[in-house]
Amino acid sequence: MMSAQEPLAEIARVFRGTFVHSTQYAAVEILEDTVLGVDIEGKIAFIARAEEVARLSEIWGFKISDVKHLGKHRFFMPGLVDTHIHASQYSYTGTALDLPLLQWLNTYTFPVEANYKDLDFSQDVYTKVVIRTLKNGTTTACYFATIYTDSTLLLGEIADKFGQRALVGKVCMDVNNAVQCYKETAGDSTEETNRFIRALLKRKYPLVRPVVTPRFAPSCSATLLSHLGEIAKNNDLHIQSHISETKEEVSLVQELFPDSESYADVYLKHNLLTDKTVMAHACHLTDSELTLFRETGAAISHCPNSNISLCSGMLDVRRVLRHNVKLGLGTDVAGGYSPSMLDAIRRTLDTSKALTIQDPQYETLTFEEVFRLATLGGSQALSLDDRTGNFQVGKDFDALLVDPTVPDGPFDVFPKEDTKVILEKFLNLGDDRNIVEVYIAGRRVVPFQEAM
Numbered sequence: 102m103m104s105a106q107e108p109l110a111e112i113a114r115v116f117r118g119t120f121v122h123s124t125q126y127a128a129v130e131i132l133e134d135t136v137l138g139v140d141i142e143g144k145i146a147f148i149a150r151a152e153e154v155a156r157l158s159e160i161w162g163f164k165i166s167d168v169k170h171l172g173k174h175r176f177f178m179p180g181l182v183d184t185h186i187h188a189s190q191y192s193y194t195g196t197a198l199d200l201p202l203l204q205w206l207n208t209y210t211f212p213v214e215a216n217y218k219d220l221d222f223s224q225d226v227y228t229k230v231v232i233r234t235l236k237n238g239t240t241t242a243c244y245f246a247t248i249y250t251d252s253t254l255l256l257g258e259i260a261d262k263f264g265q266r267a268l269v270g271k272v273c274m275d276v277n278n279a280v281q282c283y284k285e286t287a288g289d290s291t292e293e294t295n296r297f298i299r300a301l302l303k304r305k306y307p308l309v310r311p312v313v314t315p316r317f318a319p320s321c322s323a324t325l326l327s328h329l330g331e332i333a334k335n336n337d338l339h340i341q342s343h344i345s346e347t348k349e350e351v352s353l354v355q356e357l358f359p360d361s362e363s364y365a366d367v368y369l370k371h372n373l374l375t376d377k378t379v380m381a382h383a384c385h386l387t388d389s390e391l392t393l394f395r396e397t398g399a400a401i402s403h404c405p406n407s408n409i410s411l412c413s414g415m416l417d418v419r420r421v422l423r424h425n426v427k428l429g430l431g432t433d434v435a436g437g438y439s440p441s442m443l444d445a446i447r448r449t450l451d452t453s454k455a456l457t458i459q460d461p462q463y464e465t466l467t468f469e470e471v472f473r474l475a476t477l478g479g480s481q482a483l484s485l486d487d488r489t490g491n492f493q494v495g496k497d498f499d500a501l502l503v504d505p506t507v508p509d510g511p512f513d514v515f516p517k518e519d520t521k522v523i524l525e526k527f528l529n530l531g532d533d534r535n536i537v538e539v540y541i542a543g544r545r546v547v548p549f550q551e552a553m
């Protein structure tokens with residue numbers, strides 16, 4: 102950890118103070134009185150004990166007077182990674198939580214998503230969701246948009262404009278018996294997915310990439326699923342979808358795909374389970390399905406707010422981790438009513454405690470473990486851990502500057518509390534008032550600039 106790269110690039114910023122992050126070995130590593138340098142490409146150039154600052158300034162050529170001191174109680178932590186969020190459902194977040202999944206989709210979701218043909222409406226909602234998530238510390242978001250290509254390209258443009266790291270998916274669905282206007286043919290969906298990918302890649306946004314997005318097996322024909330698997334394979338792209346959120350959905354998939362051994366097998370057969378796949382929910386997977394996830398390298402996005410809000414199920418995270426399956430957290434707006442990843446952390450802990458209430462032998466997740474899932478775990482689930490997730494030299498500097506003592510803040514700090522206690526308070530009680538600055542790939546994106 103305390104290492105330095107060859108001085109290849111010029112240093113843009115150096116910070117001195119407390120850094121909190123996760124590593125492979127420690128769910129929470131606290132680095133007090135540490136210096137971290139960010140190069141002009143936004144990458145972490147060095148991280149070392151503060152007594153090394155004079156030596157580092159000689160090697161890297163920065164002025165010690167330019168080092169920014171964080172100040173008492175403030176600390177940097179890695180940016181939060183939302184592995185599953187429906188940007189198009191943001192308009193009704195906090196409402197419409199009174200139906201189970203399949204009825205919820207037909208009654209609330211599909212009629213709203215059908216409005217995104219309208220680019221003015223899209224622009225308004227997508228700008229608001231990007232701003233709201235950034236303010237709440239989401240430095241990386243894996244977004245579902247809608248079936249409309251141009252509107253989805255607009256989401257990519259907005260994420261790029263505000264500097265958010267994003268995977269953006271044009272939703273694909275050719276089955277919809279409830280809201281007939283909100284679907285495509287398999288052919289159109291395939292063509293539009295190809296158009297979306299080509300157009301997004303052509304724009305060369307540095308932090309925004311396309312993700313192949315079949316909505317979920319009940320919304321897609323086998324033909325469409327095969328085409329999407331092929332597109333992902335031929336272009337080495339990320340894939341996202343939903344799996345085993347509710348028992349009713351699992352039974353429906355069994356009926357719709359009788360030749361498949363399981364829900365996971367449906368995706369496997371269509372080349373949609375890869376090491377760049379992230380599947381949301383996964384509450385009701387069997388052991389053999391989890392084994393398929395491990396063997397293919399596919400990941401799970403745990404969306405506890407949504408699982409509880411729609412009464413879908415409770416994912417046993419411990420069991421997933423025992424199977425060595427990658428797992429990150431997701432808000433799943435708007436099945437989940439909060440766009441904040443701090444809420445996803447809290448609901449993950451609540452769900453784990455509810456499982457412990459059911460079985461007192463159950464090993465409840467710790468807040469340290471959940472902190473790791475929300476940061477490094479998320480980056481691994483999205484196969485972006487070579488770029489982000491913690492403060493490792495060579496990764497992009499994606500970070501939140503947390504001020505636990507901000508005026509009129511949501512919690513209090515007392516004299517004898519150490520950084521670990523303050524981190525726990527922030528995770529349980531903090532909000533966007535405490536997130537005073539957000540950096541993505543070295544660029545400060547919060548506070549927002551005037552023109553935005």
Ligand SMILES: O=c1[nH]c(=O)c2nc[nH]c2[nH]1
Binds near residue numbers: 202316317407
């Ligand atoms: O929580 C969910 N939200 C959705 O939009 C969706 N679509 C399929 N399955 C889904 N689950």
Ligand SMILES: [Zn+2]
Binds near residue numbers: 185187343381433436
């Ligand atoms: Zn979802």
